[in-house]
Amino acid sequence: MPPAQTRVDTLITNAYIVLEASGAGADAQQQALEAGREIDGGWIALDAGRVMSAGPSTQAAPLADRVIDAGGRLVTPGLVNTHHHMYQNLTRAFAPAINGTLFQWLTTLYPRWAALDEESTYLSTYVACAELLLSGCTTSSDHMYVHPTPNLIDAQITATTEIGFRFMANRGSMTRSVEDGGLPPKSVVQDEDTILADSERLISTFHDPAPGAMTRVALAPCSMFSVSESIMRATAELAEKHDVRLHTHLAEDKDEDTYALEVYGRRPVEYFEDVGWATPRSWVAHYVYGTEEENRRLAAAGVSATQCPSSNMIICGDAADAKALRSMGMSVGIGCDGSASADSANLWMETRGALLLARHRGGPAAFSAREALNMATLGSAANLGWADEIGHLRPGACADLVMWESAPLSQTGAFTDPVEAWVRSGPARAWHSFVDGKALIESGELKLAGLENILPRHRAAARTMQGLD
Numbered sequence: 001m002p003p004a005q006t007r008v009d010t011l012i013t014n015a016y017i018v019l020e021a022s023g024a025g026a027d028a029q030q031q032a033l034e035a036g037r038e039i040d041g042g043w044i045a046l047d048a049g050r051v052m053s054a055g056p057s058t059q060a061a062p063l064a065d066r067v068i069d070a071g072g073r074l075v076t077p078g079l080v081n082t083h084h085h086m087y088q089n090l091t092r093a094f095a096p097a098i099n100g101t102l103f104q105w106l107t108t109l110y111p112r113w114a115a116l117d118e119e120s121t122y123l124s125t126y127v128a129c130a131e132l133l134l135s136g137c138t139t140s141s142d143h144m145y146v147h148p149t150p151n152l153i154d155a156q157i158t159a160t161t162e163i164g165f166r167f168m169a170n171r172g173s174m175t176r177s178v179e180d181g182g183l184p185p186k187s188v189v190q191d192e193d194t195i196l197a198d199s200e201r202l203i204s205t206f207h208d209p210a211p212g213a214m215t216r217v218a219l220a221p222c223s224m225f226s227v228s229e230s231i232m233r234a235t236a237e238l239a240e241k242h243d244v245r246l247h248t249h250l251a252e253d254k255d256e257d258t259y260a261l262e263v264y265g266r267r268p269v270e271y272f273e274d275v276g277w278a279t280p281r282s283w284v285a286h287y288v289y290g291t292e293e294e295n296r297r298l299a300a301a302g303v304s305a306t307q308c309p310s311s312n313m314i315i316c317g318d319a320a321d322a323k324a325l326r327s328m329g330m331s332v333g334i335g336c337d338g339s340a341s342a343d344s345a346n347l348w349m350e351t352r353g354a355l356l357l358a359r360h361r362g363g364p365a366a367f368s369a370r371e372a373l374n375m376a377t378l379g380s381a382a383n384l385g386w387a388d389e390i391g392h393l394r395p396g397a398c399a400d401l402v403m404w405e406s407a408p409l410s411q412t413g414a415f416t417d418p419v420e421a422w423v424r425s426g427p428a429r430a431w432h433s434f435v436d437g438k439a440l441i442e443s444g445e446l447k448l449a450g451l452e453n454i455l456p457r458h459r460a461a462a463r464t465m466q467g468l469d
C-alpha cells in the first residue's frame with residue numbers, strides 16, 4: 001500500500017509565492033526563481049500554525065481541509081512592523097501639532113496623551129492592529145512610553161490577544177520631565193523603581209520566549225531627551241538578565257545632536273554606546289543622523305535599525321540611508337511610527353516609501369522592490385530577534401502570510417514582475433491574511449467580530465482626548 005497522503009489545515013494553490021525576499025538588480029526575479037526563493041504558479045501548505053511545505057504546480061501538494069485558489073495572486077510573508085506608538089491614533093492629524101518641529105510636535109501632544117487610560121489604550125491598540133492587518137502586516141511591536149496610569153500594556157495585550165495578532169510589546173518609559181531638563185511634562189513620566197518593577201512584572205506575566213509565541217515583551221526607554229542615563233543602564237542590565245530585546249529612538253532629529261552635546265557632552269551615538277546599548281540585543285528607531293564612522297561602529301556591534309519613511313519625511317526632513325547601512329551589515333527594518341506623526345499605519349505604504357527614499361537618494365539602480373520587501377520582512381524580523389520564525393515562509397516558519405488583492409485598475413498592464421508591480425502599482429491591500437495559520441482577513445474583509453463596536457468607542461475617546469467634547 002502507498003503511504004497515506006499528508007493532510008494539512010490549509011492549502012493555497014495557483015499563487016506567485018515569495019518564500020524569502022532578497023536579491024537586487026535587473027536579474028533579481030530570475031535569480032530568485034532559480035534559487036527557489038520564489039515560486040511562479042505554486043502552492044503553499046499550512047498546518048498547526050506553521051508553514052509545512054511549498055512547491056511548484058508540477059509537484060504534488062498535500063491534501064487539505066481548506067483549499068484556496070489564489071488565482072495567480074502574489075503571496076508574501078506577512079510584513080513586520082518594528083516601530084509604532086499605537087495610542088497616537090487617538091490624536092491623528094491633530095491640527096495644533098501638525099506643522100511643528102519634532103520637539104514642538106511632542107510638547108504640544110504630551111499634555112493630551114496624559115489622559116491615556118486602559119480603555120483608550122485598548123481601543124487604540126485594537127484599531128492600530130486592524131489598520132496594520134489591512135496593509136499586509138501580521139506582526140507588530142509597539143513602543144508604549146506614556147504611562148499616566150498603570151497597566152496600559154496589559155490593556156494592549158488584551159486587544160492583540162483578542163484579535164490573534166502577533167505582538168511584541170515594548171515597555172517604554174520616560175523619567176526626565178521639564179523640571180529635570182527633559183522634554184515631557186511631569187504628568188507623563190515615572191520614577192525609575194516603578195518602571196523597573198513594572199518591566200519585570202510584564203516580562204514574567206506576558207513574555208513568551210517559546211517558538212511560535214504570540215506575545216513577547218521588549219524594554220524601551222523613550223529617548224535620550226526624556227530618560228535618565230541611569231535608567232538606560234539599568235534597563236540594559238534588566239534586558240540581559242531576562243534575555244529580552246532593547247529598543248529606543250536614536251538620532252531621529254538634528255535637535256537631538258545639540259541636546260546630547262549640551263546635556264551629556266557627547267554625540268547621541270557616543271551616549272548610546274556609553275550606557276551599554278551597543279549590542280545585538282538593541283534595535284533603534286529612525287537612526288537618521290549617525291556619522292559614517294558611527295554607522296560602522298553600530299553595525300559592527302550588531303545593532304539594527306528601523307526606518308520609518310512617512311514619519312521621517314513628514315516631520316524630520318531626512319531618513320536613514322538604508323542601502324548604506326545594509327551594505328555595512330546592519331539589518332534595517334521598517335516601521336510606520338506613531339499614528340500622530342505618520343498619521344496612518346500602513347506597512348505596504350512604508351515599504352513603498354523605503355523604495356522611493358532609496359531611489360530618490362541613489363538613483364534608479366539603487367534599490368529594488370525585493371530589497372524593500374526584504375526590509376519589511378526579514379529586516380524587520382531581525383529587529384525583533386525573530387528572523388528564525390517570521391519574515392519568511394520556509395518550511396517550519398510561523399504561518400503568517402498575505403495573499404495580496406489583485407487590483408483590477410491599478411495593476412492592469414503589469415505582467416513582467418509581480419514583486420515590482422506590487423510595490424510600484426498600488427495601493428495594495430491584503431486579500432487573505434493569515435496569522436499563526438488563522439485567517440484574519442478573507443476576501444479583503446477583516447474577520448474581527450469586535451471592530452464594529454470598537455470604532456464608535458474609539459471616536460469618543462479620541463474626541464475627549466483632543467478636547468473636542
Ligand SMILES: [Zn+2]
Pocket residue numbers: 083084085143249285337338
Ligand atoms: Zn517613534
